[in-house]
Amino acid sequence: MDQDLESGDGSPSVIAINVVDAVVAFIILAIGVVVVYSSVKLGSGWTSDGPGSGYFPFYIGLMLCLSGAVTLYQSLLGKQKDSDSFVDREQLKRVMAVLIPAGFYVVAVHVVGIYVASTLYIALFMIVLGKYSWIKSVLAAIAVNAVFFMMFEVWFKVPLYKGIYEPLSFLGY
Amino acid sequence: MEEINALFQGFAVVLTPMNVGLMMVGIILGVLIGVLPGLGGANGVAILLPLTFTMSPTSAIIMLSCIYWGALFGGAITSILFNIPGEPWSVATTFDGYPMAQQGRAGEALAGAFTSSFVGALVAVVMITFLAPMVARFALKFGPPEYFAVYFLTFCSFIGMGKGSPFKILASMALGFALAAVGTDTMTGQLRLTFGWAELMRGFDFLIAVIGLFGIGEILLTMEEGLAFSGKSAKINPKVVIETWKKLPRYWLTYIRSSLIGIWMGITPGGATPASFMSYGIAKKMSRDGAKFGTGQLEGVVAPETAAHAAGTSALLPMLALGIPGSPTAAVLLGGLLIWGLQPGPLLFVEQKDFVWGLIASMYLGNLAGLIVVLTTVPLFASILRIPFSIIAPVIIVICAIGAYTVHGAMLDIYFMLLFGVVGYLFKKLDYPLAPMVLALVLGDKAEDSFRQAMLVSQGEVSIMWSNPLVGSITTLALILLFWPLISKALKKIRPGAPDELIEQQPVD
Numbered sequence: 001m002d003q004d005l006e007s008g009d010g011s012p013s014v015i016a017i018n019v020v021d022a023v024v025a026f027i028i029l030a031i032g033v034v035v036v037y038s039s040v041k042l043g044s045g046w047t048s049d050g051p052g053s054g055y056f057p058f059y060i061g062l063m064l065c066l067s068g069a070v071t072l073y074q075s076l077l078g079k080q081k082d083s084d085s086f087v088d089r090e091q092l093k094r095v096m097a098v099l100i101p102a103g104f105y106v107v108a109v110h111v112v113g114i115y116v117a118s119t120l121y122i123a124l125f126m127i128v129l130g131k132y133s134w135i136k137s138v139l140a141a142i143a144v145n146a147v148f149f150m151m152f153e154v155w156f157k158v159p160l161y162k163g164i165y166e167p168l169s170f171l172g173y
Numbered sequence: 174m175e176e177i178n179a180l181f182q183g184f185a186v187v188l189t190p191m192n193v194g195l196m197m198v199g200i201i202l203g204v205l206i207g208v209l210p211g212l213g214g215a216n217g218v219a220i221l222l223p224l225t226f227t228m229s230p231t232s233a234i235i236m237l238s239c240i241y242w243g244a245l246f247g248g249a250i251t252s253i254l255f256n257i258p259g260e261p262w263s264v265a266t267t268f269d270g271y272p273m274a275q276q277g278r279a280g281e282a283l284a285g286a287f288t289s290s291f292v293g294a295l296v297a298v299v300m301i302t303f304l305a306p307m308v309a310r311f312a313l314k315f316g317p318p319e320y321f322a323v324y325f326l327t328f329c330s331f332i333g334m335g336k337g338s339p340f341k342i343l344a345s346m347a348l349g350f351a352l353a354a355v356g357t358d359t360m361t362g363q364l365r366l367t368f369g370w371a372e373l374m375r376g377f378d379f380l381i382a383v384i385g386l387f388g389i390g391e392i393l394l395t396m397e398e399g400l401a402f403s404g405k406s407a408k409i410n411p412k413v414v415i416e417t418w419k420k421l422p423r424y425w426l427t428y429i430r431s432s433l434i435g436i437w438m439g440i441t442p443g444g445a446t447p448a449s450f451m452s453y454g455i456a457k458k459m460s461r462d463g464a465k466f467g468t469g470q471l472e473g474v475v476a477p478e479t480a481a482h483a484a485g486t487s488a489l490l491p492m493l494a495l496g497i498p499g500s501p502t503a504a505v506l507l508g509g510l511l512i513w514g515l516q517p518g519p520l521l522f523v524e525q526k527d528f529v530w531g532l533i534a535s536m537y538l539g540n541l542a543g544l545i546v547v548l549t550t551v552p553l554f555a556s557i558l559r560i561p562f563s564i565i566a567p568v569i570i571v572i573c574a575i576g577a578y579t580v581h582g583a584m585l586d587i588y589f590m591l592l593f594g595v596v597g598y599l600f601k602k603l604d605y606p607l608a609p610m611v612l613a614l615v616l617g618d619k620a621e622d623s624f625r626q627a628m629l630v631s632q633g634e635v636s637i638m639w640s641n642p643l644v645g646s647i648t649t650l651a652l653i654l655l656f657w658p659l660i661s662k663a664l665k666k667i668r669p670g671a672p673d674e675l676i677e678q679q680p681v682d
Contacts, residue, residue, distance in 0.1 A: 021603050028344050035351050038366050051628055053358040053365060056621045060350045067344035074338070086602065091397040098396045099595070102389070102570055106587050109574060118571040122564075130563030144568060148575070161578055161587075 013085030020086045021075035025068050032064030097129060113163030119145045176303055183530030187538060192235050195228075196535060199236040200543045203243015204550070207263075208250050215501040215611070216388040217244060219380045220576030222509050230513040231528045235535040237509060238489070241502055242294065242539045245445070245485050246547045249286040249478060253279060262445035262481040265453040269466060269473025276469050280413035283551055285471050286478045288421060289428070291544040293479035296432040297439065297486035298536040305494055305533070306522055317626035318637050322647040323497055324620035328609070329655035341605045349613025350621075352377040359618060360625055372585050379508055379614040380580045383501070385590040386607050388573045390597020392566060414548060417471075424475050427456055431476045435483025440491055445481040445500055452480030486536065493517055493529060496619070501608050504615040 035057055042054030087095070101121065108117035119141045126137035152160050162168060187193070206217035218237050225233035248263035253270035266286060273282035328346060355366040356376025367373040431452040438448035456476035457466045466473045488500035496517035498504035510517055515525060522529050577590040600607055631637035639645040653660065 017603070020599070024599055024603060024605075025344075028348070031348070031351065035354075035366065038368075042363060042365060046633060051625050053361045053363045056624070057351065057354045057365060060347050060354065063343055063347040064351060067340040067347065070340045071338065071344065074340075087397070094396045094398075095393050095598070098566060098570075099393060101567075102591060102594075105570070106574065106591050109578075109587060110584050114571075114575060114578065118567075118574075122567045122571065125567040126563055130561055132563075140564065144571075148571075152575070159582075160575060161582075161584055 011088045011090035013088045014092050015086050016083045017086045018075040018083055022072055025071035025075060027068075028064055029068030029072060032061045032066075032068055035061030035064060037061075101125060109161060109163065111163050112165055112167050114160045115145050115149055116163065116167050118148070176306060179306075179526065179530045180302055180534060182526070183532070183534030184538075186231060186527050186531035187235065187534045192232055192531075192535070193538075195232055195236040196239045196539055196542060197546070199239030200243040200246075200539065200546050201550075203240035203245075204247035204250075204543075204547060205243070206240065207244035207247020215383050215505050216391075216573075218502055218505045218509075219383045220388075220572060220579075222380065222505065222512070223576070223579035225509070226512075230510075230515055231531045233513065234506065234509065234528070234532050235539075237506060238532060238535060239539045239543070241485065241506070242536075242543045243546075244502075245294070245482050246287060246290055246543050249290065249474075250283065250547070250551060253282045253286060253474075262449045262477075262485070265449040265477035265481075266474055268453065268477075269468070269470050272467070272469035273471070273474065278469065281417045281471065282474050284414045284417040284548065285421065285474050287544055287547050288418065289431075289475040289478040290482040291540055292428055293432050293435055293482035294486045294536070294540045297436055297483040298533065298540065300436055300487065301490050301536070302533055305490055305529075317623045317630065318640065318644050319647065321620060321623040321627050322638060322644050322651065323495065324616055324623065326647055326651035326654070328612070328620075329651040338604070341603070342609055345600065345605045345607065346609040346613045349610035350617045352382070352610075353614050353617025354621070359622060372583070375581060375583070377589065377614065378580055378586070379611060380505065381577050381586045381589050382593050382614055383505060383611055384573050384577050385593025386597035386600075386611070387501075388576075389570065389590060389594025390601060390607075392569060393594060393598040394601055396566075420471060421475070424472050427460065427472055427476050428479055430455065430459075431479035432483045435480035435485075436487045438480070439484035439487030439489075439500065445485040445488070448484035449477035449481040453477045486540075489532075489536075493521060493532075494519065498612070498615065501611050504611060508615060 039054035039058035039061055042057070043052035044054035044058035045052055046055070101124070105117055105121040108120060111117075119138075121141075122144060123137045123141035126132045126140060127134060130137070132140075187196075202221070203217070218240055221237065221240060225237065228236070245262075249266050249270070252263040252266040253274050255271075270282045270286065273279065351366070353376070355373055356364070357374055358365050364374065434452045434455065435445075435448045438451065439445070453466075453473065453476050456472060460466070460472055462470055462472065485500060485502070488498065488503040489506070491497040492503045492507050492510075494517070496507065498507045507517060515521060515528065573590060574587050577586045578584070580586060597607060599605075600610075627637055631640075637644075638648045
């Protein structure tokens with residue numbers, strides 16, 4: 001994939017690579033500490049029948065801590081730290097334009113089930129981001145989801161999530 | 174030879190109307206998946222895996238592996254026409270493929286790419302036909318220490334040969350292991366890392382991770398460059414195809430070399446992506462026209478495509494015979510085998526002959542059918558990409574969500590998928606390789622189990638890893654690969670030779 005961060009399209013950088021690198025490394029380090037702690041609680045030494053169940057995770061946790069710490073150091077204080085732009089404003093806007101609706105979509109799936117949520121999601125995506133007409137988008141969304149419904153519920157007999165409120169229960173599936 | 178007999182029996186299994194039908198469906202789906210960025214080979218197989226629960230395992234894996242071949246072919250289409258690699262292993266194809274398209278030679282590039290893919294895959298399948306039973310017999314000598322040694326070798330080769338900071342590779346792998354450890358411990362029944370959350374008792378499923386990391390992550394990454402695809406049009410007519418076929422035999426050495434590279438990378442855990450890069454790099458160095466690579470050389474398309482397909486196909490050999498997947502997609506197929514209750518390994522060849530040889534026979538047919546399908550339908554697939562991204566993107570995300578849900582019927586998995594998507598986006602941008610994490614997720618439990626069993630047998634002596642020549646050689650090889658960066662630096666100080674830029678160019682995806 002073309003990840004040419006140098007030749008940005010002129011929009012200002014939101015955050016530098018090494019800062020994100022440091023944050024991610026710190027999170028890894030934190031996860032490592034948690035893993036080490038739980039492994040020790042489980043028993044990371046040798047029991048009479050071999051390694052305890054915390055033995056393996058303990059060393060995994062140590063590896064996480066080690067690599068997290070080293071990367072953290074390298075990204076903040078190392079010689080080769082990359083201060084280029086991680087993402088610029090234009091790129092971030094576009095990524096968020098997909099990520100945030102996707103987040104709402106997943107919550108919607110939880111509440112009203114996959115079919116209704118997907119219909120709403122595709123329709124709204126087309127209307128807002130694709131600038132299509134209201135009618136076209138709703139029709140397209142309903143068509144796609146009708147196909148999915150037939151494919152999964154009827155043909156493959158794989159029931160999909162209907163949501164907490166089950167708005168489609170009138171269909172009898 | 175008994176292999177040929179078994180192979181013909183396999184053909185008999187495959188040539189039923191239902192299986193042939195599934196093959197065609199699989200190939201078409203696969204090409205579609207390969208063409209759409211965001212739905213990758215590993216991802217696509219992962220999403221469609223639960224749908225196959227209603228089929229017999231043989232039919233299911235025929236369809237899934239045909240999806241795999243389709244994706245291998247399809248990735249080249251967008252690389253050449255749009256300079257957008259539809260798959261990680263098609264990146265090398267863009268180097269010369271897109272310039273060729275820009276010069277109006279798209280048909281030639283496509284014909285060259287597909288034919289080379291077919292040749293690479295064919296060589297690999299022939300190799301599998303004859304080597305597989307041998308490897309399987311050899312695998313009978315494997316006990317827990319040997320299995321752990323092989324897993325260890327797998328992981329070490331990633332750290333030793335990957336590009337980028339070894340610490341990031343280590344972190345990625347360790348994260349995969351940590352995620353694999355969540356849930357019920359298989360040997361003691363204790364709950365690990367669940368923090369009292371009953372939902373986590375199931376642990377993290379690698380399918381969810383793959384769909385999130387490779388699917389959602391890829392979409393987020395693609396979004397950075399905006400919603401537009403502007404591609405070169407492509408007409409592929411029989412004349413162009415035949416013209417190209419006339420030119421190809423000139424590159425017979427490239428074919429042999431690339432196939433060997435591909436087979437090697439497929440069997441050892443490298444996969445199609447490193448194979449394609451390595452093959453391109455070596456072809457560039459060794460070819461007469463090497464300096465012109467990057468401006469639209471047919472050979473620059475032949476080399477990576479042959480290697481990628483040879484690797485993708487041979488990745489299935491260690492998967493079937495040893496249970497060690499040679500690539501992320503093979504890892505997903507391995508997961509499928511386990512779900513269907515089939516235990517990969519030497520016993521698979523003895524107890525499930527129909528399955529194994531049916532699969533191998535379908536590889537021959539699938540590749541041939543795939544070649545014909547892509548040569549005839551390129552304009553159709555190219556036009557799909559003209560569907561505006563604002564329609565395709567949400568549909569892809571919906572498909573991913575459905576895929577994630579159908580694995581366990583758990584809503585929570587869809588949330589995890591989204592989380593993995595963000596992780597995938599961040600990791601890709603920060604040069605954390607994703608393949609080690611996926612491998613660790615798939616193999617983590619088994620690696621740990623074999624380690625603990627080996628330790629039980631030896632009562633805690635790590636020296637069991639050198640107790641016989643087989644285990645000892647694998648373990649030593651693993652350690653050499655693990656410390657390779659240090660070793661090669663030391664060697665360079667002693668013998669200042671040509672810079673090892675080839676090693677730097679191999680991203681492990």
